[in-house]
Amino acid sequence: MDNTLTQNLNVNQLDAVMHKDGPALIIAGPGSGKTRVITSRIAWLIINEKIPIQEIAALTFTNKAANEMKNRIFHMLDIPPIKFLPNIGTFHSFCAYLIRENHNILNLDKNFAIYDSYDQTAVIKRTLDELNLDNKLYKPRVVLSIISGAKSKIQNPETYQKNISTAYAKNIYEIYKIYQQKLIQSNALDFDDLLMKTFEMLNSNQEISNLYQEKYKYLLIDEFQDTNLIQYSIAKLIANKTNNIFVVGDPDQSIYSWRNADITNILNFKSDYNKSKIIYLNKNYRSSQNIIDASQAIISENATNYSRQITAINEKGNLIISIESYDENEEAEIISKEINNIISSDKIQLKDIAIMYRTNAQSRAFEHYLSSLQIPYQLVGGTRFYQRQEIKDIIAYLRLTLNLNDDTSLLRIINIPTRGIGKSTIDKIILYANKSNISILDAATILSDVDEDNEISKILSNGPKKHVRSFLNLITDINNKSQTFSVEEIITYIIDKTNYKNYLLSSLTNPEERLENIEELISSINNFESEGGENKINLFLESVSLINDVDNLNDEQDKLTLITLHQSKGLEFDSVFLTGLEDGTLPHVLSFDSENEMEEERRLMYVGITRAKRRLYLSRVFKRGGWGKSELKEPSRFLFDIPNELIVGHQVNIHKEVKNNIIKKKESKIENNLPSLTAGNKVKHPHFGKGIIIQIEDSKDDFELTIAFDENKGIKKFLYTMSGIVKL
């Protein structure tokens, strides 16, 4: 067997890599080589078991992880990179591939669109309008997260309906139903549908499931602790024949439960595959002993602490440096200067350093100071490139060249740039489309027809009709050209014909920057590598929806990384600055009144600490600006759990009482405010019975609760202290 493959593995890792057939569960702490094991195992299967790479499905959490895995495998095998390898990727991209391959069976056109959260919100808003529901009561964000929750538990509208009782939930069901109809009408899928459709297809179509069960002889899943029920169910279906399912995860690094990731998948795995081999890896190769000691001190405080002790193979190393600054500006200033110091005194480069934080908004101060000190950085996350207004506009035009039923894209640009099609015209078109169950484009075509003379033809008057017709001609023209043009030519044509530049310059802020963004869009399409051919736009648009910001992190350029703790999962840096370690920032305020969420915040801190190889900085401020006002902050409760002897600098007072006071203060604040009620809670009213809180508003010395009651008792408002409401 090939040395290079095995020489860098310890005994347990080897055991996992060379595991024979059958299920295996690898539970392992941070930096213990989980990713290395998965990668080596794939190479081992290919080299020793002679399994073709196309017959191994390896699913990761991010595209970046998948790409790194692929590159390392190509390197290990010493073969040139294979460009199209959809069987190694994220769950979502893998599912998108399976769906594309079988679009006929699913009654989808092959050029289906994938809707991102903006598109989803637009569909929900239209749905609410159609159902005449108030979007203050049914907030699109909330509705979408309920729908997404249902989908990740494999509930379609009908199965969702079976488990509900409140009037509020019944309306959610109505919304869910219409929302799905609109997606179908638009030949579009949302993120969760990629999983739903794949599950349905594998679950109900024997022929298809046989096909893939035979094709994918080995299935490997990374970051298993952050998979949800539907993902695990898809995995079980694929591995149904061979039982060759190999999952790797760390329950203590589970940080996506708010996105329905479900740690019980790990427990269920043990019972679903009771013959499963279980391997624990407990040596940390990444970090210094001090860093690991601090991480263990943090995580061991969790009541549901899954971890086995991990031990660092590295030396004690540097002490952890603790910094308290006055406010976020000083924090950014001190850290920026410190970064300048360490890159000039130490041998490390900017790309070995990361600044991490809980919320994207915290990056602002850093960006400001880093620019002023001319320290190059790459910001991960935030407003993503493909979500910018001008980019979404162009993408909407592009999507229409593939899919004229894409109502959301059509409505997005029907009056962009403004072309005399105003709200009332659009409303009439939408109404007619809804009534007749046809696409917006078809409705617009019918309503703008001049030759007819009947009721329908009177819906729009002549002025608007003319504008709509010229818009439709524009779309037809672009689509005709798209048959023969290259992608770059199509975009140029769109910009040209719509006078988009003019619109940017006259109507939007920062037109120069936006023009540059469009240039960048064109060049990223040109660089886009795929099987090529006619599929190019299609695959490009798919990647636009599925590819994330971290995926573009590159370490070829020597730049500092600014990143959220969530996105840092799986990465490693020589030096890490964990910032904003205040109670209210990390742990975030919104997790104060939930034990589970508080534990997840702690895991987030744990993930952050364990990203660092040699240097770790823990930074907090005394005062942090929120929106408009600024607040005094106390050190994060987590800081008190790290032994003093591991730390130099501005230490927190280690006395447990201080920590307890901080926690108590927060708790009593919540109590004075409200009995930890939030929207979505189930409550009981002495007179009206059970219901769900849909809104809480401040009201002098009291709180006004808006509650939706079961059955047909409707929606009512109460003052909290007068209502006799109790939480269920």
Next chain:
DNA sequence: CCAGAGAGGATTTTT
């Protein structure tokens, strides 16, 4: 129909 002003509401993490 359109643009711009002003009010008001909401603020975590993202495939």
Next chain:
DNA sequence: TCCTCTCTGG
């Protein structure tokens, strides 16, 4: 603070 929605006057 920033984004979204609504209103107003042209």
